Amino acid sequence: MLVQPALAQGARKTPVAPPPAPSAPRGDAVAGRELAESERCIECHGADGQGSTHDDAIEGKFPRLAGQQPDYLLKQLRDLRSGARKNDFMQVMARSIDDATAAHIVAFFAGLPPMRGDGRADANGATLYARGDATRGIPACAACHGADALGQRLADGIAPRLAGQSWRYLERQLLDWRDGFRRNSPGDAMSAAARGLSDAEILSLSHHLSGLAAGASPASSAAR
Known part of the structure; x- marks a missing residue:
């Protein structure tokens, strides 16, 4: 079926305030x-x-x-x-x-129990995710994907869940965003967000996100 994530779903995107609960699936x-x-x-x-x-x-x-x-x-x-x-x-x-x-x-x-990652703890990745690097124009990934990387609704779309994703998949997607092979985020914001990342930083981010503890699924969160 699908292919997924990329880090900040928007370099300058801000969540709707207050961010609504994730949408419940409409299918069966x-x-x-x-x-x-x-x-x-x-x-x-x-x-x-x-x-x-x-x-x-x-x-x-x-x-x-x-x-x-x-x-x-x-x-x-x-x-x-x-x-x-x-x-x-x-x-x-x-x-x-x-x-x-x-x-x-x-x-x-x-609606399935949330994805379980295979990454390791990475302090550099955690800092970059939470704060970005304003000196290089790299936004904080958490601004769009949430502090726990569970994803959230934005003014112009949805930022995906990243916590627990395969680190290899995250790395591949971030490289594709940075290098211009993937271009389907609103306003091409992810290309801008990833453009300044080095290979080492992408690896650190990928491990950090994959290694985050599992949280509730969007379906179960919306049901509460």
Whole structure:
């Protein structure tokens, strides 16, 4: 199914004040479980949304989807379907998934227990995430993704959950944002946010975010 995250979903984006609770999935999770299998999402993203164990997933080609912001997942499917997000394999897969089907699949993955990361603690990554580096024009990632990196609604979109994502996937996406291979954030804000990051800083951020403790899923948060 999908492909996901990139760090700050906006270099200058500010959350709506006060930030609303994440949107609950609009589809049916039970139907979504069956559709995720028939549409072959599970082959790469796992029945538990934690990713599969084959080599491509281990190398960071496929994201973990469990507990991801549902509106973010829907946007990525639409972007893949339209070509706004480039990924040859996923563009083919997304063409067979209309919005009604996508809503059910998204409800299934978003409602699963949150993704469990494989990163290590990284103090440099934690500081860069929380504060950015104003001297180099690097914004604080937390301004858009939240202090705990659980994602949140912004004035012009949704910042995805990053906590617990595969560090290899995060690294791959940040490199793609920085190097211009991915360009589907509102106003191209993620390209601007990642442009000044070094390879070492991207690795530190990726490990820090992947290693964050799991929190509540958007679906369970919205239900409380």
